[in-house]
Amino acid sequence: MRAVAGDLAIETEGLRKSYGDVVALRDVNLEVEAGIVLGLLGPNGAGKTTAVRVLTTLLLPDAGSARVDGLDVVRDAARLRARIGLAGQYAAVDENLTGHENLEMFGRLYHLGGRVARDRARELLADFDLADAGNRLVRTYSGGMRRRLDLAGALVARPPVLFMDEPTTGLDLRSRLALWDAIQALVSKGTTVLLTTQYLDEADYLADRIAVIDHGQLIAEGTPDALKGQVGGDRLEIRLEDPSRCEQALTMLRPLAGGSASLDDGVLGLPPRSRRGAIADAVRRLDEAGVGIDDIAVRRPTLDDVFLRLTGHAAEEEPEELAE
Amino acid sequence: MTALRYAVSDTLVLARRSFLRIPRQPDLLVGYTVQPVMFVLLFVYVLGGAIQTPGFDYVDFLIPGIIVQSMAFGGFVTALGLSEDLKKGLIDRFRSLPMSRAAVLTGRTLADVGTNVMQLVVMLAVGLAVGFRFSTGVPEVVAGIALLLLIGYAFSWVFAFIGLVASSPEAANAYGFTIIFPLTFVSSAFVPVDSMPGWLQPIAEHNPITTMVDATRALFLGTPAGNDVWLAVLWSLGFVVVFGVHSTWRYRRAVTR
8 A cells, every 4th residue: 555655645736726816825836745644734724724625626726736646636536536535624424323324424425335335434433443432423422533533434435645624623632642643543554644734733743744834825845853943953041030131141151052142032042052961051150150040941943933933923823814 | 327326326325314314303303294283283273264265175275285385395404404514514525525416415305305205194194184185086196296296306406505505504594484485375375366465466376386286286176277287397397407407506616614
């Protein structure tokens, strides 16, 4: 099943989509290697959902082209649908059917045939820890169970490419972790996953590569580490008891610094020459000078920093909502 | 050929889905059974005494009309269900599956035929219990029943369209009532058209519901049919074609709200 490295599972060229005056996607060029998880990261209304809808044949692009698993999303739409799975932000399952009935229905609609559809339903219920709940109506399920069933529904036909649109939005921590495990298990079997998320930690944890999208434009793409590298390495951050002594502290710490220092909101920041011993060294020097320390830490850059740097706003902020 | 086979099997899978819901939503069952019975009893015993229907017992006049009305409303659940599916993202899932592009609609409307049979049995039983009698032979009665089911099927497509264009299940509910209620009341279903004010009579006479009710009376009671039966069939087929085409078109480009 595992695809040959270098094969592209998803590729788009100059993809555009507008809703009236609102541009949801502008010239998006994206390449996703087979067998990896791509995290499509962006704030609400950035165009993530539009991208997924185009790639899953639900929406026609205005211009540009896109291929998924080698099939064109417009010309080969009918054939492509048999080769993709879609799990959305809604948990798109029928509440008045049981978990088993839902999966069997999806299996039959993938034309697996009755027996195969029933066997596959049982198998998936077991895989997603829903075997005991399989014969209960979905309306009695918790939010986490519904999302797991939704994901199971997307996997009925063992699609080589899986799209997940904000799969954990609104879930509690425990359910999120359970879903993360399920996604990792899938990827280990060779499925290519495109996952949209607003949660930076989710992308950091799950994605092999991350594409950042904002206002319909792809503004960065790379491995999580490479993206973090773009905002610089570790930073030593020190909050002084007496902020007026910053200048003095800076003079004392200069030998430690591997680059220019900053002062932000009373917090002194500088890139340490070496991470090891940086804190002890800084504490000793400031202590000798009699400068009191309120707080000190070496901070690694996070995707939050990447995001802030790239978009000029934090991820949780909600800019003008696009019609998605 | 394969496409046709899949269209049929997808339709059956989704019709089964609609059926499975019925026993699990007791309020639906009430809608299918208790409500029509209540309407028959209210009309016969409360309003019936005040309505003059020369040449008929009111109960004979009423039963064909009230059954047409309940057939017209039989597809309501299709509007609500589709609207709900859109809201919950299920339509997106269906549209991402390699299934027939019309099956979501043909499946629901087919399931409506099943529930309409149920309603029809209940209403005819209640009708017979309160004194309704057929005055025609078996072939006419069977043809009348077939016509009623065709009428119900036609309105299911009207409701499918309403469900796809309404912005929410609540809106679908409101549209359905504001369209179908006046349509059934400004007709020959409950009172003779002659008893309406002069300006309303031409509207009632050209109302397809009047044609459908008169056709059913002709087949159940032996009243002069004129062209009513054929016109009722044509109206129904027309509804199926027009709303079927528009609904399918709408479904293909449905966007989750």
